[in-house]
Amino acid sequence: MSSENKIxxxxxxxxxxxxxxxxxxxxxxxxxxxxxxxxxxWESDMxxxxxxxALRGKSHAIRASWSNHDTSKHDKKAPQMQQPFLDFAxxxxxxxxxxxxxxxxxxxxxxLRALERALCLGSVSGSCPNIEDAxxxxxxxxxxxxxxxxxxxxxxxxxxxxxxxxDFIVGKRLTRVSFQWKNPIRRPADKNRIGKEADVERxxxxxxxxxxxxxxxxYNTALEPRDILIxxxxxxxxxxxxxxxxxxTFPADCEHESEGTPAKGKxxxxxxxxxxxxxxxxxxxxxxxxxxARDAVMRLRKVTEPGRQIAxxxxxxxxxxxxxxxxxxxxxxxxxxxxxxxxxxxxxxRDSVSYWLKTKQITSCGRxxxxxxxxxxxxxxxxxDLPATFPILDEQTELRFxxxxxxxxxxxxxxxxxxxxxTSVDQGHIRDGLGNRxxxxxxxxxxxxxxxxxDDTPIVIRSHQFxxxxxxxxxxxxxxxxxxxKWSGRKRxxxxxxxxxxxxxxxxxxxxxxxxxxxxxxxxxxIILTPIPRAEFLSMKMPTxxxxxxxxxxxxxxxxxxxxxxxxxxxxxxxxxxxxxxKTDRINxxxxxxxxxxxxxxxxxxxxxxxxxxxxxHQRTTVERLNQLxxxxxxxxxxxxxxxxxxxxxxxxxxGNAVDDRxxxxxxxxxxxxxxxxxxxxxxxx
Numbered sequence: 103m104s105s106e107n108k109i110x111x112x113x114x115x116x117x118x119x120x121x122x123x124x125x126x127x128x129x130x131x132x133x134x135x136x137x138x139x140x141x142x143x144w145e146s147d148m149x150x151x152x153x154x155x156a157l158r159g160k161s162h163a164i165r166a167s168w169s170n171h172d173t174s175k176h177d178k179k180a181p182q183m184q185q186p187f188l189d190f191a192x193x194x195x196x197x198x199x200x201x202x203x204x205x206x207x208x209x210x211x212x213x214l215r216a217l218e219r220a221l222c223l224g225s226v227s228g229s230c231p232n233i234e235d236a237x238x239x240x241x242x243x244x245x246x247x248x249x250x251x252x253x254x255x256x257x258x259x260x261x262x263x264x265x266x267x268x269d270f271i272v273g274k275r276l277t278r279v280s281f282q283w284k285n286p287i288r289r290p291a292d293k294n295r296i297g298k299e300a301d302v303e304r305x306x307x308x309x310x311x312x313x314x315x316x317x318x319x320x321y322n323t324a325l326e327p328r329d330i331l332i333x334x335x336x337x338x339x340x341x342x343x344x345x346x347x348x349x350x351t352f353p354a355d356c357e358h359e360s361e362g363t364p365a366k367g368k369x370x371x372x373x374x375x376x377x378x379x380x381x382x383x384x385x386x387x388x389x390x391x392x393x394x395a396r397d398a399v400m401r402l403r404k405v406t407e408p409g410r411q412i413a414x415x416x417x418x419x420x421x422x423x424x425x426x427x428x429x430x431x432x433x434x435x436x437x438x439x440x441x442x443x444x445x446x447x448x449x450x451x452r453d454s455v456s457y458w459l460k461t462k463q464i465t466s467c468g469r470x471x472x473x474x475x476x477x478x479x480x481x482x483x484x485x486x487d488l489p490a491t492f493p494i495l496d497e498q499t500e501l502r503f504x505x506x507x508x509x510x511x512x513x514x515x516x517x518x519x520x521x522x523x524x525t526s527v528d529q530g531h532i533r534d535g536l537g538n539r540x541x542x543x544x545x546x547x548x549x550x551x552x553x554x555x556x557d558d559t560p561i562v563i564r565s566h567q568f569x570x571x572x573x574x575x576x577x578x579x580x581x582x583x584x585x586x587x588k589w590s591g592r593k594r595x596x597x598x599x600x601x602x603x604x605x606x607x608x609x610x611x612x613x614x615x616x617x618x619x620x621x622x623x624x625x626x627x628x629i630i631l632t633p634i635p636r637a638e639f640l641s642m643k644m645p646t647x648x649x650x651x652x653x654x655x656x657x658x659x660x661x662x663x664x665x666x667x668x669x670x671x672x673x674x675x676x677x678x679x680x681x682x683x684x685k686t687d688r689i690n691x692x693x694x695x696x697x698x699x700x701x702x703x704x705x706x707x708x709x710x711x712x713x714x715x716x717x718x719x720h721q722r723t724t725v726e727r728l729n730q731l732x733x734x735x736x737x738x739x740x741x742x743x744x745x746x747x748x749x750x751x752x753x754x755x756x757x758g759n760a761v762d763d764r765x766x767x768x769x770x771x772x773x774x775x776x777x778x779x780x781x782x783x784x785x786x787x788x
Contacts, residue, residue, distance in 0.1 A: 131193035158347035332535035376591030
């Protein structure tokens with residue numbers, strides 16, 4: 103482990119008071135830990151963590167502000183948390199990042215701010231907040247502050263961090279009293295639930311048809327370099343489900359083309375480096391949008407080429423400022439006119455130059471057009487303003503600025519290009535360009551091109567909506583879960599669920615459509631897509647569909663609870679889809695487990711243990727059905743996407759009995775009550 107990441111576990115002293123243990127903990131974190139660097143300015147009201155938290159696609163500074171619960175995050179003049187809690191908060195933040203590092207440290211800070219406010223109101227020491235005074239009541243008050251300030255989703259996550267703080271201070275003997283506290287903030291409802299409210303929530307994650315049409319119009323009419331960049335970036339996000347951070351760390355040499363075959367021809371892909379630990383990959387572009395993707399890459403490469411040229415020069419000539427050809431004669435002079443400084447930096451006017459000189463502490467001489475400053479001072483100031491990580495843009499992939507697609511001259515998005523300074527495109531640039539801050543007076547590509555919605559409201563698109571849209575389209579098209587996860591750059595197929603915004607009606611329609619000649623088993627004969635008599639409706643077996651661990655169930659639970667809870671494999675209303683790799687693996691795992699349970703049941707039966715015979719029968723039936731199902735799923739003649747159901751001989755169902763008898767007897771209650779379907783008899787064990 104490097105000295106820059108020195109981690110030491112804190113061990114409380116049993117003979118110490120809570121106050122003494124707190125002081126020991128603060129000293130350890132302040133004087134011995136090197137998380138965030140050995141040169142960390144502990145007393146600063148704002149910690150600069152830019153060098154220690156490399157966030158892909160973000161070029162701005164990353165800071166942790168020690169403001170209190172009521173103040174803004176990045177205002178240096180805002181009131182800070184009070185001592186001595188402030189020292190504990192800094193110590194806890196540094197210590198926890200060593201053992202549990204995270205790039206999204208906002209909720210961790212928010213929990214500390216709420217706790218400080220609660221301690222100020224309820225501290226036994228008056229208004230002085232001491233962490234050793236914390237107890238369950240203080241944490242309840244902190245949780246209430248969180249709920250009153252933010253939405254439920256953020257509140258729940260902050261509450262989880264409050265719970266971690268409670269466990270930590272009690273476990274490390276930093277409180278006067280021992281207590282146990284659990285997060286009382288309820289988890290937000292699952293967005294994938296059914297109903298109108300759930301459909302509205304799902305729609306928020308997807309761009310509207312009107313917004314997509316506006317984006318297409320902007321792409322075709324954009325003329326300014328910044329508008330070309332924004333719309334081209336959005337076009338690539340529409341071609342492959344990606345995170346904005348992944349796109350902004352794109353290499354300029356990103357295209358790949360397969361050799362192709364006479365039958366299929368060449369295939370087009372983009373080289374990709376996913377976040378969250380997935381392996382580098384090729385993202386194949388579907389044929390319907392391939393031409394758009396090619397054109398978008400070409401446009402991007404063209405408008406960002408000046409930035410790469412400047413970056414390349416700085417890499418090859420360290421210690422020297424880049425000068426365009428028209429200004430190369432200045433390199434051998436001692437002075438540079440302020441008019442030339444204005445042109446080279448892309449500044450607006452003489453006032454802007456004066457401000458720049460003041461911030462860089464450069465002295466100017468002369469007046470008017472004859473005013474000048476030292477060329478050496480100018481050169482030194484420009485070199486100092488190169489990106490902090492230059493020449494590396496992305497540490498994860500070791501991508502250099504001279505190789506990156508999204509490197510532009512400084513001032514690119516303001517319309518005033520610097521000729522000597524560069525920057526990387528930030529997520530905020532894309533966010534603003536797509537209209538996310540129009541309410542704050544920040545123009546977008548749509549406002550600049552005068553494109554609005556039909557009701558004249560501004561067009562707004564979030565960059566992550568494209569990823570949700572493509573995932574949902576893949577789900578609607580019946581793509582296998584493994585393929586969706588791979589295409590999206592995910593490590594786990596289970597993560598697809600958060601991006602699947604199909605409504606319950608869409609899912610049911612998908613199942614019924616797929617059933618047109620592609621369902622194997624008794625359900626395939628029972629799908630009815632035309633008007634039917636009332637009696638037939640009563641016996642219809644597929645009025646709805648629900649996701650299960652192994653496939654989906656078509657029982658209508660609105661009428662009665664499930665009669666075979668957690669025993670889906672022995673239900674005729676359950677179906678499996680071939681090609682769903684995650685559920686196929688689960689079926690195979692269930693088969694292995696059932697074989698083990700059958701062996702245990704047979705062993706118990708041989709020992710003449712009471713009731714074992716029934717478990718042997720049940721497990722034999724389960725293993726037999728699972729073997730049949732696996733055989734069908736492995737059969738190459740069964741097409742991908744086929745829905746498989748297994749019939750059950752002599753299956754007992756109270757509802758089925760009632761429906762069948764009522765239909766057969768024409769509704770006669772006397773006869774209906776006296777009749778029932780033949781019950782299934784348990785076979786005798788040999």
